[in-house]
Amino acid sequence: MSWFKRKKEGITTKTEEKKETPDGYWTKCSNCKTLYITDDLAKNNFVCERCSHHERIDAETYFDLIFDEGKYTELDRDMVSGDPLEFQDTKKYVDRVKSTQKATGLKDALRAAYGTIDGQPLVIAAMDFGFIGGSMGSVMGEKISRAIMKAIDLKAPFMIISKSGGARMMEAGYSLMQMAKVSGNLGLLSEEKLPYISYLTDPTTGGTTASFAMLGDINIAEPNALIAFAGPRVVRDTTGKDLPEGFQRSEFVLEHGFLDGIYERKDLKQQINLYIDLIQNQPIRA
Numbered sequence: 405m406s407w408f409k410r411k412k413e414g415i416t417t418k419t420e421e422k423k424e425t426p427d428g429y430w431t432k433c434s435n436c437k438t439l440y441i442t443d444d445l446a447k448n449n450f451v452c453e454r455c456s457h458h459e460r461i462d463a464e465t466y467f468d469l470i471f472d473e474g475k476y477t478e479l480d481r482d483m484v485s486g487d488p489l490e491f492q493d494t495k496k497y498v499d500r501v502k503s504t505q506k507a508t509g510l511k512d513a514l515r516a517a518y519g520t521i522d523g524q525p526l527v528i529a530a531m532d533f534g535f536i537g538g539s540m541g542s543v544m545g546e547k548i549s550r551a552i553m554k555a556i557d558l559k560a561p562f563m564i565i566s567k568s569g570g571a572r573m574m575e576a577g578y579s580l581m582q583m584a585k586v587s588g589n590l591g592l593l594s595e596e597k598l599p600y601i602s603y604l605t606d607p608t609t610g611g612t613t614a615s616f617a618m619l620g621d622i623n624i625a626e627p628n629a630l631i632a633f634a635g636p637r638v639v640r641d642t643t644g645k646d647l648p649e650g651f652q653r654s655e656f657v658l659e660h661g662f663l664d665g666i667y668e669r670k671d672l673k674q675q676i677n678l679y680i681d682l683i684q685n686q687p688i689r690a
Contacts, residue, residue, distance in 0.1 A: 433457055449669040458626050458669065460606060463515040463530035466565050470528065470673055476519035480550055484511050485543050489576060497574040500536070510535050512543040513568070516551035518558065522677055522689050525560035527551050530567075533607075537569035540612055545582025548616070552589045561599040561680045566617040570610015583615035590619055599683040601676060604654065604663070609635050622679045624665045625654035631662075 435457035602620030607630035
């Protein structure tokens with residue numbers, strides 16, 4: 405004997421009465437494939453509770469994580485790239501920039517802002533990988549340089565959060581010039597005896613790694629972040645060989661002396677405070 409019996413066959417629901425899950429409601433861990441409600445994952449700083457994998461996050465999420473009460477003032481928000489080379493591959497560079505701006509809501513691959521961290525001023529320049537792979541162009545170099553000048557003006561520590569595929573090929577030499585430009589301005593920061601903390605996230609590769617990302621007074625990284633000059637795909641295509649498991653990941657880089665530490669997002673703010681206090685020889689904030 406069945407407990408339930410269908411009285412009416414062929415039951416259908418009108419289209420307007422169907423309830424669909426809104427886009428973005430679910431997020432799957434890109435490592436272990438565990439499914440999360442996006443809001444729940446966000447409450448854990450987009451870190452998987454099962455495997456501790458750190459999903460890629462944007463500059464705004466880092467600002468909310470680090471600055472007191474998520475309050476900050478953005479610098480040079482509307483700065484955009486020109487096209488002096490009139491570059492074109494499968495599409496014109498200016499068209500690629502415009503379409504990416506429309507898709508992401510960003511002006512370029514880096515956002516800079518200042519605020520406070522436990523009451524002390526801090527200036528942060530953070531990259532957005534979603535904008536042409538976080539590639540380093542003239543806007544990125546100029547915004548970092550201006551952020552450094554702001555840090556000097558405020559007598560504040562400075563931090564770069566790197567997440568980049570390297571130089572932006574569409575800007576050719578203009579892009580490569582940013583490596584020297586930013587490195588030189590970091591020298592001015594050093595002359596003022598202001599700390600520079602470099603935080604490397606997944607991925608940090610190419611010219612970014614070869615210049616300012618490795619010039620911090622303190623170089624730290626997220627767990628399992630890809631940190632390299634030439635990424636594994638480039639190495640494999642060039643040599644015809646696969647890299648060993650874990651090669652070019654932050655744990656490997658730390659083991660070989662190129663990093664000072666690896667920290668999960670939940671510990672990041674505390675560690676930034678600690679390093680600032682130690683470098684500036686001031687009382688350690690709890």
